Amino acid sequence: MNFQALNTVAVPWKLVAAALVLDDPQGGDVSQTHLKTRLQKFGFLWPERIEGADMPIMPSRDHPLGISVGAVTPGLPPVKVTVANLGCASCHAGPVYAADGSPDPTSAWLGSPNSSLDLEAYTRAVTTALKRQSGNTPRLLEAVRTLFPDTDAWEMASLRWAVIPLSRRRLAEVPEGLSPLPFSNGSPGLTNGIAALKLQGHVLSDAQEAGFTSIPDLADRSFRSTLLYDGAYAPQGRPRWRPIAREELTVAHRDSLAAITSFFTVPSMGQSPRGAHRQIPAAQRAFAWLETRRPQSFPGPIDRAAAARGAVVYDRACASCHGVYSGPVERPRLERFPNWHGLVGSDPRRTAAFTADLIRYAGSDGYDQILDARPTGEYAATLLSGLWATAPYMHNGSVPTLAQFLLLEPRSERFLVGGHRLDFKAVGIAGQDRSGVRVYPDGYTPWSQPAVYDTRMPGRSNRGHEAEVSDLTLAERRDLIEYLKGL
Ligand code: HEC
Numbered sequence: 128m129n130f131q132a133l134n135t136v137a138v139p140w141k142l143v144a145a146a147l148v149l150d151d152p153q154g155g156d157v158s159q160t161h162l163k164t165r166l167q168k169f170g171f172l173w174p175e176r177i178e179g180a181d182m183p184i185m186p187s188r189d190h191p192l193g194i195s196v197g198a199v200t201p202g203l204p205p206v207k208v209t210v211a212n213l214g215c216a217s218c219h220a221g222p223v224y225a226a227d228g229s230p231d232p233t234s235a236w237l238g239s240p241n242s243s244l245d246l247e248a249y250t251r252a253v254t255t256a257l258k259r260q261s262g263n264t265p266r267l268l269e270a271v272r273t274l275f276p277d278t279d280a281w282e283m284a285s286l287r288w289a290v291i292p293l294s295r296r297r298l299a300e301v302p303e304g305l306s307p308l309p310f311s312n313g314s315p316g317l318t319n320g321i322a323a324l325k326l327q328g329h330v331l332s333d334a335q336e337a338g339f340t341s342i343p344d345l346a347d348r349s350f351r352s353t354l355l356y357d358g359a360y361a362p363q364g365r366p367r368w369r370p371i372a373r374e375e376l377t378v379a380h381r382d383s384l385a386a387i388t389s390f391f392t393v394p395s396m397g398q399s400p401r402g403a404h405r406q407i408p409a410a411q412r413a414f415a416w417l418e419t420r421r422p423q424s425f426p427g428p429i430d431r432a433a434a435a436r437g438a439v440v441y442d443r444a445c446a447s448c449h450g451v452y453s454g455p456v457e458r459p460r461l462e463r464f465p466n467w468h469g470l471v472g473s474d475p476r477r478t479a480a481f482t483a484d485l486i487r488y489a490g491s492d493g494y495d496q497i498l499d500a501r502p503t504g505e506y507a508a509t510l511l512s513g514l515w516a517t518a519p520y521m522h523n524g525s526v527p528t529l530a531q532f533l534l535l536e537p538r539s540e541r542f543l544v545g546g547h548r549l550d551f552k553a554v555g556i557a558g559q560d561r562s563g564v565r566v567y568p569d570g571y572t573p574w575s576q577p578a579v580y581d582t583r584m585p586g587r588s589n590r591g592h593e594a595e596v597s598d599l600t601l602a603e604r605r606d607l608i609e610y611l612k613g614l
């Protein structure tokens with residue numbers, strides 16, 4: 128077990144759960160209900176229903192969506208401990224939205240981004256709670272027993288004699304209020320996957336590593352010839368950048384992308400490259416399912432006439448980079464994706480973060496046979512399918528609405544994100560700017576704890592993509608928004 132990287136590596140689940148509940152600044156009893164509200168504050172979904180898959184999937188009652196829990200027995204003499212990992216659905220399932228833009232955190236849509244998940248706040252809170260609560264072992268173990276009554280004597284003894292002392296030792300050096308990670312994971316909806324990968328590969332040198340990335344919707348991914356925002360990963364032996372049309376979506380291409388995706392488990396789940404290699408068949412099944420998946424359809428009103436005009440603007444000004452859609456204007460389908468790449472003036476920190484020293488690590492343990500990893504210094508034009516539910520926008524999640532992205536309104540310097548409601552006119556995070564912070568409308572209570580996104584911080588610039596829209600009239604941009612709602 129490794130406490131160094133709480134977001135990338137397993138945590139002792141029962142201990143973490145008990146410590147978080149005991150250490151709640153808001154107080155409260157030791158109960159599963161309290162654990163649920165505590166974890167929801169960090170943006171973990173704990174839904175009653177899962178939608179967006181063809182088959183019914185029952186969520187777990189015992190832990191949040193995407194947290195996978197299992198007992199392991201490492202060490203000699205063997206200790207027994209229930210560990211939790213961050214699985215794909217913790218980031219890649221988002222709330223379902225109602226017709227007025229309110230999120231319904233009791234249901235989750237698979238493949239939508241969880242734009243409220245605040246891994247940085249979670250990691251810090253877990254660290255603080257374990258540090259404080261492991262000083263009182265009997266109380267902590269009592270809370271474990273109350274929350275998880277079927278924990279057996281072997282596991283209780285392992286927690287008492289092995290896990291709590293280890294956690295106390297490891298966390299002693301972490302300054303109060305910080306996390307044991309040498310880098311920040313950002314704020315709600317953001318991750319710092321390149322820093323996590325560098326930490327795993329022992330090439331993290333810059334503690335200020337700020338290649339923040341916003342979680343995308345997973346629709347239409349097979350249209351890409353590379354993966355990641357900068358296209359750093361490509362299947363070995365094929366031209367890196369090439370247009371792909373619907374007819375060219377072969378199983379072989381899909382499988383080659385899936386094989387690369389298995390490497391994502393290295394930064395996200397703390398796998399070794401060798402372990403990730405074994406995940407290839409699972410990744411291929413996930414990709415095959417993704418191809419059948421469609422994003423949530425827009426639940427609010429679409430002005431059909433405006434959307435039809437917007438489609439014409441899109442074809443003229445956007446399709447050459449973002450792809451050709453066809454079909455009904457309220458629900459068009461991607462037909463061809465150019466895989467355009469270049470620079471549009473957005474924050475350079477993410478593409479700069481993928482350095483040449485990662486090539487060797489990403490090629491280890493057989494990955495050089497399938498994965499062509501290299502710095503590109505560019506960004507790939509984003510797939511826009513499912514766009515409406517993915518605010519805030521840009522690879523670093525720095526622009527709260529499409530109206531701001533299209534420069535119909537000035538871009539906010541600071542705004543709140545997390546647990547938000549969507550505004551279906553501006554399309555994005557609802558609210559107004561007040562003293563430099565975009566706040567939620569009166570009377571709305573966010574379902575998770577929001578945090579301020581400050582675009583003046585490293586890696587978080589909201590500049591870029593101005594030239595691509597500034598030639599359009601204001602009316603054309605408003606029409607475009609109506610059309611983008613349906614993608
Ligand atoms: C900690 C949050 C997190 C977890 C866990 C996570 N992802 Fe992602 N995923 C992201 C982010 C952020 C991106 C965008 C990164 C980028 O493109 O640079 C992404 C991108 C993707 C993409 C699209 C890549 C592209 O460039 O088009 C796929 C496919 C994907 N993830 C699948 C998975 C699978 C499968 C798992 C489980 C093994 C997983 N993810 C786990 C956050 C996560």
Ligand code: HEC
Pocket residue numbers: 441444445446447448449467468469470471473474506507508509510511514517519520521522523532591592595596607
């Ligand atoms: C020259 C190529 C190019 C053109 C033309 C272009 N874009 Fe983009 N667009 C990009 C790139 C590259 C990005 C990724 C920038 C980033 O995230 O750093 C992007 C990002 C976006 C995003 C953010 C997506 C997200 O999920 O965060 C939206 C929305 C978007 N573009 C809409 C448009 C619209 C609408 C048009 C037409 C008016 C357009 N773009 C024209 C290249 C282009």
